[in-house]
Amino acid sequence: MQLSRRTERLSASPIRELLKSINRPGIISFAGGLPASDSFPDLDISGVSKEVLQYGASEGESELRVRIADDLKMRGLQVKPEQVLVLSGSQQGIDLVAKLMIDQGTSVAVEAPSYLAALQVFSLFGAQYITYNAQDLSALHTSHPVQMLYTIPTFQNPTGHCYSEAERLALAERADALNCVLFEDDPYRDLAYDTCDRTPVCAYVERTSWIYQSSFSKTFAPGLRLGYLVCSEDLYEKLVWLKQAADLHSNRLSQTLVLTMLNADSQRLEQVVDSYRIKRDQFQQQLRQNMSSHATWEEPTGGLFFWLQLKRDLQINMDNLLQQALARNVAFMPGAPFFTTPVARSFMRLNFSHASNSQMQEGISILAELIDAAD
Ligand SMILES: Cc1ncc(COP(=O)(O)O)c(C=O)c1O
Known part of the structure; x- marks a missing residue:
């Protein structure tokens, strides 16, 4: 074999x-x-239409995509619902983006340290690493080509660090200078105990392509396996095709439950x-x-x-x-x-x-x- x-x-x-x-x-x-x-959260599926048991759209349920785009606008990221791709957990986003971007030897910039399950996926596809951290971007130099820059700027996993506004601006500027895809992973942003800048770094990007993703695992429940990504328009279609190849679409019951809970606007x-x-x-x-x-x-x-x-x-x-x-x-x-x-x-x-x-x-x-x- x-x-x-x-x-x-x-x-x-x-x-x-x-x-x-x-x-x-x-x-x-x-x-x-x-x-x-x-x-x-308490779950009540009694009012959910049986229709959600049917196959659904790869991009996700349209009302949920509208809601996600609205929330992102409030975070400072101007996106249309058509740029939202609902994921089966944000871990799926890491997998899809790795498939989109990484061949054997592709140069990927990651923080040192970084989320270990992202490193695992990037390594599986053959990433070669350049490492940086919020305070030291010197390794991200234009003499050193980088195809993708992965970052967790808000309550980083594992360090917990939240990038300051200056650190966010500097990283976005560096991604523009390198002309690489900026991949921002943001599952913890709603779990803020003290004030700090949480504007997505992708919102500061001027030229380069970008992907921003987040998750409902930490704020609702990881067992629902639901997250989403949004990206610059040049990357969207290919990510949808990769999603189709992976699992056709995300769980429609989870999407319906999350939308209901988001709309309930509870405390x-x-x-x-x-x-x-x-x-x-x-x-x-x-x-x-x-x-x-x-x-x-x-x-x-x-x-x-x-x-x-x-x-x-x-x-x-x-x-x-x-x-x-x-x-x-x-x-x-x-x-x-x-x-x-x-x-x-x-x-x-x-x-x-x-x-x-x-x-x-x-x-x-x-x-x-x-x-x-x-x-
Ligand atoms: C930085 C980061 N990205 C992605 C994930 C994956 O989360 P999920 O697939 O549950 O959305 C996690 C989970 O802990 C994480 O810490």
Whole structure:
């Protein structure tokens, strides 16, 4: 049997492997970007027409596309409903865009660190990486061609960083100068606990082609598998064709439910944000009590993660630490898979939205104890 060459670059997703173990009873999970289960909306499908059980349009339900375009205009991105493509989760957008843009050896600029499941997909298609971060765009130089620039400017996964207005403008200007496709991934933007600029970088682009995507996973429920992308008009048709080849169209029941919830205009999102802000503060308090001598971190102004950098003198094998933590029923995400090349320092990504306050206390003190013992 001869599998495609591409499969040689295929590997299991570290996060999905970890997620399998967190379904064990009693596990305290800081690993995935899981929303709190009690944030999920109540579902009522009694009024939904049976018509949604029929095949639908690849682009998505038209009313939902209108609603998405209206919301994006309020965020500063001027798009028409005809530019909206509804996705089966924004992870599908990453896959479709990779298919559109990446061949073996294609030069892709990513932040260091960046979302590991995007890196996995880009690598599968053969991406060669150039890395940058919000404060240092020097690697993005016109002498170095880049075909695509991937960014998560708002509550970045994994760092939680929210680009300032100046950083957004600088990145858009650089994408224009490089004449590359700017691919902006924005699933966390509605989970803002403090004020910061959240204008899409794509709104600042003047010339180059762009793709902006977001998700309903973090604000409604990931199990609905619903997200969307919008893009400059030159790219839209090909992305629709790729979507048709992948799954014909997104789940129509999910689209109907999300549209109904968006139109209900309830206070739900505000309540979710308020409860996550409390969780972020509780988590930070536990980190200060237990981790201050082991690690440094920035308080995230939104999103779902703390990104810890272990102190320079701590030489800890993070894979061993993870195994020891799992043996004590605590899961976290080691930092290495978020980088495209090995890094000298140790990092951990800790999700704060899923665990209860008592689980946070217990889990963080176990992690601190294990780091102490490993030191
Ligand atoms: C940056 C980023 N992009 C995309 C996704 C995929 O989200 P979904 O497919 O649930 O919309 C995630 C999920 O955590 C993410 O963090």
